[in-house]
Amino acid sequence: MTFQQISKDPKSAARAGIISTSHGEIHTPIFMPVGTAGSVKAVHQRELENDIQAEIILGNTYHLYLRPGVELLAKAGGLHKFNGWARPILTDSGGYQVYSLGANRKITEESVLFKSHIDGSKHTFSPEAVMDIQRTIGADIIMAFDECTPFPCEYQYAKDSMGLTHRWLKRCIERINSTVPLYGYEQSLFPIVQGSTYKDLREQSAEFIAAQNQPGNAIGGLSVGEPHEDMYAMTSLVCSILPADKPRYLMGVGTPENILECIALGIDMFDCVMPTRNARNGMLFTTEGIINIRNEKWKDDLSPIDASLGGYVSTFHSKAYLRHLIINKEILGAQIASIHNLTFYLWLVKEARKRIIEGTFVLWKESIVKKISQRL
Amino acid sequence: MTFQQISKDPKSAARAGIISTSHGEIHTPIFMPVGTAGSVKAVHQRELENDIQAEIILGNTYHLYLRPGVELLAKAGGLHKFNGWARPILTDSGGYQVYSLGANRKITEESVLFKSHIDGSKHTFSPEAVMDIQRTIGADIIMAFDECTPFPCEYQYAKDSMGLTHRWLKRCIERINSTVPLYGYEQSLFPIVQGSTYKDLREQSAEFIAAQNQPGNAIGGLSVGEPHEDMYAMTSLVCSILPADKPRYLMGVGTPENILECIALGIDMFDCVMPTRNARNGMLFTTEGIINIRNEKWKDDLSPIDASLGGYVSTFHSKAYLRHLIINKEILGAQIASIHNLTFYLWLVKEARKRIIEGTFVLWKESIVKKISQRL
Numbered sequence: 001m002t003f004q005q006i007s008k009d010p011k012s013a014a015r016a017g018i019i020s021t022s023h024g025e026i027h028t029p030i031f032m033p034v035g036t037a038g039s040v041k042a043v044h045q046r047e048l049e050n051d052i053q054a055e056i057i058l059g060n061t062y063h064l065y066l067r068p069g070v071e072l073l074a075k076a077g078g079l080h081k082f083n084g085w086a087r088p089i090l091t092d093s094g095g096y097q098v099y100s101l102g103a104n105r106k107i108t109e110e111s112v113l114f115k116s117h118i119d120g121s122k123h124t125f126s127p128e129a130v131m132d133i134q135r136t137i138g139a140d141i142i143m144a145f146d147e148c149t150p151f152p153c154e155y156q157y158a159k160d161s162m163g164l165t166h167r168w169l170k171r172c173i174e175r176i177n178s179t180v181p182l183y184g185y186e187q188s189l190f191p192i193v194q195g196s197t198y199k200d201l202r203e204q205s206a207e208f209i210a211a212q213n214q215p216g217n218a219i220g221g222l223s224v225g226e227p228h229e230d231m232y233a234m235t236s237l238v239c240s241i242l243p244a245d246k247p248r249y250l251m252g253v254g255t256p257e258n259i260l261e262c263i264a265l266g267i268d269m270f271d272c273v274m275p276t277r278n279a280r281n282g283m284l285f286t287t288e289g290i291i292n293i294r295n296e297k298w299k300d301d302l303s304p305i306d307a308s309l310g311g312y313v314s315t316f317h318s319k320a321y322l323r324h325l326i327i328n329k330e331i332l333g334a335q336i337a338s339i340h341n342l343t344f345y346l347w348l349v350k351e352a353r354k355r356i357i358e359g360t361f362v363l364w365k366e367s368i369v370k371k372i373s374q375r376l
Numbered sequence: 377m378t379f380q381q382i383s384k385d386p387k388s389a390a391r392a393g394i395i396s397t398s399h400g401e402i403h404t405p406i407f408m409p410v411g412t413a414g415s416v417k418a419v420h421q422r423e424l425e426n427d428i429q430a431e432i433i434l435g436n437t438y439h440l441y442l443r444p445g446v447e448l449l450a451k452a453g454g455l456h457k458f459n460g461w462a463r464p465i466l467t468d469s470g471g472y473q474v475y476s477l478g479a480n481r482k483i484t485e486e487s488v489l490f491k492s493h494i495d496g497s498k499h500t501f502s503p504e505a506v507m508d509i510q511r512t513i514g515a516d517i518i519m520a521f522d523e524c525t526p527f528p529c530e531y532q533y534a535k536d537s538m539g540l541t542h543r544w545l546k547r548c549i550e551r552i553n554s555t556v557p558l559y560g561y562e563q564s565l566f567p568i569v570q571g572s573t574y575k576d577l578r579e580q581s582a583e584f585i586a587a588q589n590q591p592g593n594a595i596g597g598l599s600v601g602e603p604h605e606d607m608y609a610m611t612s613l614v615c616s617i618l619p620a621d622k623p624r625y626l627m628g629v630g631t632p633e634n635i636l637e638c639i640a641l642g643i644d645m646f647d648c649v650m651p652t653r654n655a656r657n658g659m660l661f662t663t664e665g666i667i668n669i670r671n672e673k674w675k676d677d678l679s680p681i682d683a684s685l686g687g688y689v690s691t692f693h694s695k696a697y698l699r700h701l702i703i704n705k706e707i708l709g710a711q712i713a714s715i716h717n718l719t720f721y722l723w724l725v726k727e728a729r730k731r732i733i734e735g736t737f738v739l740w741k742e743s744i745v746k747k748i749s750q751r752l
Binding site (some may be wrong): 037321335 | 697
């Protein structure tokens with residue numbers, strides 16, 4: 001995997017780049033649709049490719065490990081073959097899901113023991129196991145196994161947890177270095193910076209992570225309920241430490257506004273369930289602002305979902321038709337809304353990239369953030 | 377609307393034809409996917425057109441009347457404009473849905489008073505109102521308002537009901553003849569033969585319906601729980617009476633076997649929710665037989681859903697992947713299974729048509745029915 005920075009915004013830390021993987025190029029800044037269990041919910045792979053023009057999708061190790069399971073994924077020759085997505089895939093490490101299990105998991109130095117949310121069966125994730133699982137899934141980008149701290153988080157807990165995440169990282173790197181890809185293409189490890197909302201911890205963690213000299217780096221433990229100012233402050237701090245010649249991935253972020261602000265801080269990669277989850281509930285992100293399509297005001301609005309956005313479903317279908325589908329719980333409503341929202345997210349990062357290259361990013365960001373954040 | 381019979385099977389009553397409408401040609405025998413409330417469930421219009429190659433879809437007057445309602449459909453310029461389906465649409469008359477409401481409807485000579493299944497609000501469907509509603513929906517083919525009798529049905533009830541359906545038909549014809557299409561294209565009325573499973577009533581009804589000389593004719597009140605032998609006997613009898621120069625539509629039928637048997641009896645058009653409803657439950661119709669994809673036996677079967685069928689989703693995705701999606705309630709599972717099953721149904725009638733034209737229909741039917749009806 002290589003990362004080439006092709007342009008740097010003069011007025012912010014934003015940059016445009018290209019990540020090259022065995023499954024193709026990724027033009028950064030990029031948003032990665034979340035394909036939890038091998039499917040971006042309600043969206044077909046063909047639509048991801050042609051309509052949304054996604055360049056990389058995310059898979060969840062926790063979910064894929066439980067179902068369909070590594071045995072079947074190995075037999076299929078990896079997730080790309082299993083789900084028919086030929087472009088790059090990044091898998092998270094399961095750290096976030098395990099953290100979300102709360103009482104149903106026990107963290108020790110060695111590993112995490114957890115109960116499946118599906119059937120209560122017991123499983124163990126160690127750094128080594130999680131590397132092996134991601135090898136078997138066949139991810140192009142493998143995330144280190146970390147502990148994601150909640151917000152708020154006591155200083156001492158955050159510090160101890162960061163230490164654990166760092167020790168686990170060493171074990172992840174050792175495991176990756178002592179094993180080979182299963183399907184003949186390169187798999188790259190991204191370590192994860194932790195440290196909650198504490199500047200000194202974030203600084204320490206970023207320095208530790210930077211020193212590992214892996215192909216890319218990630219920031220975890222944000223977008224877990226902290227104020228946006230904290231998220232931006234931590235992101236800015238960490239970006240100033242992480243090497244500029246490696247891609248930076250901010251995990252689980254966020255709203256369109258969050259994404260543009262964090263691009264300005266030097267982030268290259270994003271993922272979030274928001275565009276698809278909100279779509280299923282009828283909340284649409286458009287170039288004019290945010291729409292709750294369930295509202296009565298859209299009932300007989302026969303104008304396109306988003307005429308300026310372009311893209312088949314957004315220009316072809318009316319707000320009134322989409323509202324009708326969502327209100328009546330027609331599956332097609334979830335399909336159209338999900339395609340639309342993801343098309344918007346990919347449009348947003350592509351547009352940001354264009355402005356960075358043009359050198360007009362900051363001005364553009366200020367004006368577009370106001371427009372797209374307003375509720376219509 | 378015109379119907380041209382282009383070929384007649386020498387060994388059965390099967391025929392191949394072309395129905396020409398203002399929204400394009402329909403090659404018969406044809407299967408019409410059911411788009412209840414303006415959407416064929418879990419299938420996008422683009423997939424209907426390109427993957428499934430549907431030539432006409434069905435809409436339900438009862439559902440469309442309640443939601444989105446005739447006011448919005450009129451404002452949109454009809455259902456074609458509202459849902460973006462540019463090919464022909466047939467709407468049922470609401471007779472079947474009203475019959476399904478049981479205690480929540482009251483039938484009089486004048487009309488049917490019923491309560492909405494959504495909010496309990498009271499509504500009236502008269503033959504005149506139902507013609508007006510279908511005019512407003514903008515259907516290419518409008519179904520007469522009838523009473524659909526249940527099975528079993530007392531002789532006297534069936535006889536009286538048939539009389540009512542005939543009197544309502546007269547009112548439907550009068551209404552259609554005294555009104556004009558709203559959107560500048562032709563709308564054609566199909567009367568419906570009733571008479572339950574009584575030969576003399578079916579004979580009387582078919583003669584009455586044939587005498588109305590409408591552009592096409594339909595058979596209702598079958599596939600409501602009666603033995604298949606009764607369905608075939610009634611269909612055969614009615615087809616022998618209905619004019620050969622008009623298309624014949626058997627409402628609500630059925631399994632692949634039912635469809636092939638009724639094509640042999642002279643039926644040209646079919647509709648049924650089975651391919652889409654069963655798809656959502658994981659039951660697949662394939663060229664090799666019927667598959668319950670939820671069964672353990674498909675768990676690691678990485679072969680295509682249906683290699684012989686052709687079509688993108690059926691050859692691109694494996695049984696194991698589709699099983700994984702369906703088991704995990706991923707919406708994409710419903711999408712892929714629905715596209716697959718409808719592709720199969722459209723393949724089936726297209727194949728039947730080809731064999732009719734070749735003169736090999738009956739022999740082909742005997743062999744294919746065994747194959748596609750077996751459970752794998």
